[in-house]
Amino acid sequence: MKILMVASEVAPFVRTGGLADVVTALSKVLDKQGHEVKIVLPRYYVINREQLELLEGPMGVPLGFQEVWTAVYKSRIPESNVSVYFIDHEQSYGREGIYGSSTEPDYADNPLRYSLLCHSAFQLCRKLDWFPDVIHAHDWQGALAAILPKYTRQDSKFNKTATVFTVHNMGYQGVYGKHCFPHTGISWEYFYAAGFEDWDRMNFLKAGLVSADVVTTVSPTYAKEIQTPEYGFRMDGVLRFRSDTVRGILNGIDKDSWNPAKDKFIPAKYSVKTLEKKAENKKALQEAMGLPVTDKVPLIGIISRLTDQKGVAELFGPSYGCVPRICNDMKVQFAVLGQGERWCENELRVLSSNLPNLKASIKYDEKLSHLIEAGSDFYLMPSRYEPCGLNQMYSLLYGTLPIVHKTGGLNDTVENYNEETGEGTGFVLDMLSPQSVYDTVGWAVFAWYNKKDHIRKMQERGMKKDFSWERAGKEYEKVYEQALKIHNK
Numbered sequence: 044m045k046i047l048m049v050a051s052e053v054a055p056f057v058r059t060g061g062l063a064d065v066v067t068a069l070s071k072v073l074d075k076q077g078h079e080v081k082i083v084l085p086r087y088y089v090i091n092r093e094q095l096e097l098l099e100g101p102m103g104v105p106l107g108f109q110e111v112w113t114a115v116y117k118s119r120i121p122e123s124n125v126s127v128y129f130i131d132h133e134q135s136y137g138r139e140g141i142y143g144s145s146t147e148p149d150y151a152d153n154p155l156r157y158s159l160l161c162h163s164a165f166q167l168c169r170k171l172d173w174f175p176d177v178i179h180a181h182d183w184q185g186a187l188a189a190i191l192p193k194y195t196r197q198d199s200k201f202n203k204t205a206t207v208f209t210v211h212n213m214g215y216q217g218v219y220g221k222h223c224f225p226h227t228g229i230s231w232e233y234f235y236a237a238g239f240e241d242w243d244r245m246n247f248l249k250a251g252l253v254s255a256d257v258v259t260t261v262s263p264t265y266a267k268e269i270q271t272p273e274y275g276f277r278m279d280g281v282l283r284f285r286s287d288t289v290r291g292i293l294n295g296i297d298k299d300s301w302n303p304a305k306d307k308f309i310p311a312k313y314s315v316k317t318l319e320k321k322a323e324n325k326k327a328l329q330e331a332m333g334l335p336v337t338d339k340v341p342l343i344g345i346i347s348r349l350t351d352q353k354g355v356a357e358l359f360g361p362s363y364g365c366v367p368r369i370c371n372d373m374k375v376q377f378a379v380l381g382q383g384e385r386w387c388e389n390e391l392r393v394l395s396s397n398l399p400n401l402k403a404s405i406k407y408d409e410k411l412s413h414l415i416e417a418g419s420d421f422y423l424m425p426s427r428y429e430p431c432g433l434n435q436m437y438s439l440l441y442g443t444l445p446i447v448h449k450t451g452g453l454n455d456t457v458e459n460y461n462e463e464t465g466e467g468t469g470f471v472l473d474m475l476s477p478q479s480v481y482d483t484v485g486w487a488v489f490a491w492y493n494k495k496d497h498i499r500k501m502q503e504r505g506m507k508k509d510f511s512w513e514r515a516g517k518e519y520e521k522v523y524e525q526a527l528k529i530h531n532k
């Protein structure tokens with residue numbers, strides 16, 4: 044099959060979260076399974092042009108009432124045949140941020156920037172004389188690519204092209220004033236039919252949900268949750284309407300990058316048979332963070348975007364967050380890595396200087412993220428909602444027991460500890476509140492001090508889990524087939 048991915052982040056070129064890893068890993072596995080995969084991505088300023096190959100000639104892209112002239116660069120996903128095409132347009136992408144800056148978190152011209160990306164995808168296919176069987180669009184930024192074939196006149200060579208739209212996070216929908224609608228290039232007569240209308244504004248994600256042949260999200264539990272008012276971010280009705288074509292496919296993880304036996308970022312490599320070597324990583328982590336070096340106290344790791352989604356209010360909220368109380372009441376240590384909301388970064392700086400057993404690093408640091416996974420005893424991820432989540436899976440494979448909220452992908456990957464039998468792979472809280480996080484951490488810490496045998500068995504069980512992309516790749520193949528059937532019926 045010929046598959047065209049349209050996304051706003053692709054590892055290793057640009058990455059702010061799990062989306063980038065998923066688009067790359069999925070493309071790689073589809074490539075291995077014999078499909079021809081191409082990806083279209085903006086050439087953001089952070090992506091160095093010198094490492095890319097410039098395609099011949101500029102590319103004119105029709106966009107609303109104008110024609111936008113772009114350049115196209117090309118590269119490849121390492122160790123694969125997957126081509127990545129970068130749309131270069133100084134005015135749209137020649138700035139430091141990806142989605143926004145510290146003063147403007149969501150660039151006002153994002154509707155235009157991502158409409159340009161999606162229109163460019165079609166123009167690129169014409170330029171390459173390569174027409175996909177399936178367009179796989181990711182998140183609201185890619186949504187238009189799943190909408191355009193239905194509501195605009197395209198080359199007849201796209202007639203048979205089916206569309207799949209994957210939602211990685213319902214919390215980001217791309218809602219803007221209707222004055223932005225002309226950028227989509229879609230006629231006003233389809234404003235309602237294509238699903239854009241949202242309380243007199245326009246909503247890219249909603250239109251993707253309405254228009255794509257098949258909608259998927261990144262875990263089975265999240266696929267169910269988003270059909271309820273609690274998790275649907277107002278889209279639950281639309282999703283229930285389309286429920287027969289909404290699928291949840293659990294992300295895999297990239298075992299080349301996340302494998303304790305060959306992780307290039309950690310000082311002591313280990314496997315389930317040499318688990319005792321994990322202690323060396325704990326020591327290295329304590330040293331790196333400036334925590335007291337000791338093996339007598341459990342170490343809890345956190346790596347996170349510091350946003351409400353991740354439960355940071357319950358953890359660090361001034362005066363009510365539970366982490367300061369945990370640090371005072373229990374013999375534990377915390378190593379926190381993250382960046383995000385300003386209040387939370389500031390709070391973490393304060394906690395880090397006031398508490399001897401908590402150290403926080405406010406930055407994006409890939410190497411340190413690997414050391415935290417390898418060196419911690421527990422990994423705390425009490426997300427309010429979590430479409431899939433990758434760190435709890437890394438944690439399981441690194442023998443680092445996850446403490447998670449029972450939601451989305453966390454529910455699909457972590458089994459709760461049974462203190463009678465010792466079964467389980469982590470510690471699960473049913474409902475998110477500062478007190479429930481406090482209690483569940485307390486439960487885990489108690490087990491660490493008093494039930495060493497249970498802890499060891501849980502670590503071993505987690506390390507043997509299979510979160511391979513091969514399984515997910517096969518499921519996406521089925522989704523593409525379903526989309527083709529629906530589209531061409």
Ligand code: ADP
Pocket residue numbers: 059060061062064346347348380381382406407408409412431432433434
């Ligand atoms: P989300 O995409 O919602 O942020 P995921 O769990 O899917 O959540 O993916 C987050 C990814 O980003 C993980 O691979 C995690 O290790 C990484 N990450 C998040 N924050 C940082 C950071 N400050 N430094 C390094 N890696 C980070």
Ligand code: GLC
Pocket residue numbers: 060061062065211212261294429430431432433452
């Ligand atoms: C989003 C979600 C996260 C998921 C990732 C990749 O960022 O928040 O749960 O793992 O996308 O699908």
